[in-house]
Amino acid sequence: MIRFEQVTKRYPDGTTAVDGLSFEVSEGELVTLVGPSGCGKTTTMMMVNRLIEPTSGRILMDGEDIAAVDPVRLRRRIGYVIQQVGLFPHRTILDNTATVPALIGWKRAKARARAAELLDLVGLDPKLYGPRYPDQLSGGQRQRVGVARALAADPPVLLMDEPFGAVDPVVREQLQDEFLRMQAAVRKTVLLVTHDIEEAVRLGDRIAVYGQGRIEQFDTPGAVLGTPATPYVAEFVGADRGLKRLSVTAIEAEDLEQPPVARLDEPAGQAADRLRADGARWAVVLDTYGDLHGWVGIEDLDSDGTVGDRARRMNAWVPVGAPLKQAFGVMLQHDAGWVAVLDEARFLGVLTPAKLHEALRRSVDADALGVPRDQVSFDSVADA
């Protein structure tokens, strides 16, 4: 979709901002460009919409050399979001959002209807926020308008330069989540510049880690965190990359432990005998539909009645496919040694700290070997 071929940019004062850059972004892919200040990220991005022209090399979009495309026509295919947002202060939010469709000659009513749709998509009620002016919005809300405006003419490509940079960390995380949800629906080809490795890892299908004017590694977040290509990348992603990796590694059914299970309506004594025979001290309790109810300790079961009379409610659960970090968070929140993993309401198994560690190690090995995680085996931590 977007292809850089040996692209170099030298500014008139002799500064080489990027040097011999070659990489490709597939259609519908979100690539984050990350690196320290002054490494050439913004220059890279601005060459795509021809706000900056390369000194040498070519950039192709859908196979076409963009140097041969009229810049105005080119920019119609490209949405652009910048940190300062740049909303017109004397125009309403609705009109700000409708700027590009209006520019390219849509009828006013159609442009405004589209703008309302987009405001809704980025989580702003058009009835409430559409008539307001930019200074009547919070920083986070203005950022959302920036994203809505960039999407208004439905361009296939989106360039985003530190789009969530100007807001506090909590709002930032919220905007990132919303953006990911939206991207899952609209599937634009996105280049997103950030200097924040956490953001790069969280948002990118792939990440380009920049050194000075060059890409040091171009790979999936898991691979960059698990097997940094150079000491520079290792240093940049940080000593806590194992922790960061928790946020990009999804829980899979194979990661789970199968604990003893008891049913709510089962006689307590019978469940106790079964646990004792298995050498287990506790069981996960499911209701008659197989949905998670809670847990019960063996010492609670030496009585008449059913498991349901003695079981304790337990809400420590995460959906399968959620990041390991979420499971870890839930474990800490409930001060529990396990967290149930559900598929919709169905109980699949539990994740324990040891299993979580195994899943993490398996995903590191899988990335290093370039194979799916379920094809990696090693001596489990418990056996080691």
Ligand SMILES: Nc1ncnc2c1ncn2[C@@H]1O[C@H](COP(=O)(O)OP(=O)(O)OP(=O)(O)O)[C@@H](O)[C@H]1O
């Ligand atoms: N117009 C210009 N003339 C001369 N040098 C420039 C010009 N624009 C950028 N540079 C230099 O090119 C290099 C790359 O700049 P660029 O803005 O691409 O970096 P960046 O990675 O986006 O940095 P930041 O994260 O600070 O925005 C820097 O050394 C910068 O000083």
